[in-house]
């Protein structure tokens with residue numbers, strides 16, 4: 319019993335040293351976060367055009383550790399673009415989540431349809447549904463290409479070139495088309511592009527044109543954006559990112575403060591959780607010692 323107590327008491331200084339070393343180590347690691355903090359507090363900027371695109375997006379001036387896998391943004395002619403399933407979407411806007419329960423959203427538009435409803439290939443809109451979901455309040459516009467001149471099912475027609483014309487209908491009107499003209503062989507291709515309900519209504523009222531409606535874009539919910547963690551990190555003064563050494567691990571980068579992995583804590587009063595908890599765990603040994 320005596321030797322057991324002795325062994326335990328001789329361990330105390332060692333354990334204390336170890337625990338202080340780990341605190342010091344944690345602080346020195348955090349000093350390095352200032353570089354990540356500086357980089358990840360920047361919003362995506364293409365050329366001189368500043369966006370409001372932040373976590374979980376990365377790319378351009380934001381290093382990979384400032385976002386999550388799959389959310390890479392590239393700049394094309396000073397426009398932030400995300401590519402999914404070979405479809406390029408320009409990101410028009412982002413609203414970040416201000417609370418733990420609201421999902422961040424991005425407003426995107428088809429890059430190949432920008433200012434032109436006659437793309438070189440005809441691809442319906444699809445997403446990487448592990449990363450994004452369509453927000454509510456959207457309606458599809460159907461656009462048919464290469465229809466027989468005699469076909470009567472389609473709506474407003476627009477010539478792409480001498481051999482191909484585009485004809486479109488809003489979702490509200492397309493309901494009246496009983497059989498898809500591509501199925502009957504009357505048209506060669508059909509493309510679905512989502513627009514806001516308001517844009518769809520404006521189209522039906524001749525209050526806008528198809529280009530303006532499509533360029534207005536549509537909204538996507540950003541899934542898996544670490545809402546709770548990121549909101550907590552931001553409110554503690556940090557910026558959201560990913561651990562540079564552990565893959566798929568959320569990390570809160572801090573400026574002048576020490577960091578746990580998810581929030582920033584004042585460095586002047588070192589991590590209130592780690593220091594006392596170490597001492598508390600030794601207290602049973604001390605009581606044994608005095609007995």
Ligand SMILES: *[C@@H]1O[C@H](CO)[C@@H](O)[C@H](O)[C@H]1NC(C)=O
Pocket residue numbers: 370371372373413414552
């Ligand atoms: C979130 O959005 C607000 C309002 O647009 C902006 O002031 C803030 O900087 C944004 N935060 C991040 C981390 O992007």
Ligand SMILES: *[C@@H]1O[C@H](CO)[C@@H](O)[C@H](O)[C@H]1NC(C)=O
Pocket residue numbers: 353354356357381
């Ligand atoms: C991060 O920021 C530093 C300066 O703050 C800069 O030198 C560095 O190139 C940036 N990029 C990366 C990937 O760290």
Ligand SMILES: *[C@@H]1O[C@H](CO)[C@@H](O)[C@H](O)[C@H]1NC(C)=O
Pocket residue numbers: 368369370411412413414
């Ligand atoms: C994002 O930035 C654009 C232009 O810089 C601005 O019009 C828009 O209101 C901003 N969106 C949010 C959610 O702050």
Ligand SMILES: *[C@@H]1O[C@H](CO)[C@@H](O)[C@H](O)[C@H]1NC(C)=O
Pocket residue numbers: 436437438439478479480481482
């Ligand atoms: C018309 O445009 C399509 C692509 O939209 C193209 O495949 C086709 O060759 C063009 N035809 C002519 C006559 O330019």
Ligand SMILES: *[C@@H]1O[C@H](CO)[C@@H](O)[C@H](O)[C@H]1NC(C)=O
Pocket residue numbers: 443452456457458510512
């Ligand atoms: C638009 O079409 C796509 C592809 O078929 C579909 O996933 C999406 O739910 C449709 N959107 C609406 C609002 O019906």
Ligand SMILES: *[C@@H]1O[C@H](CO)[C@@H](O)[C@H](O)[C@H]1NC(C)=O
Pocket residue numbers: 464465466503504505506
């Ligand atoms: C157009 O009409 C012709 C003759 O009826 C038919 O052979 C063809 O499949 C139709 N469709 C297209 C897209 O040309």
Ligand SMILES: *[C@@H]1O[C@H](CO)[C@@H](O)[C@H](O)[C@H]1NC(C)=O
Pocket residue numbers: 522523524
């Ligand atoms: C819109 O224009 C089309 C053709 O130009 C016409 O048939 C239709 O009645 C118009 N709709 C409204 C709501 O004015």
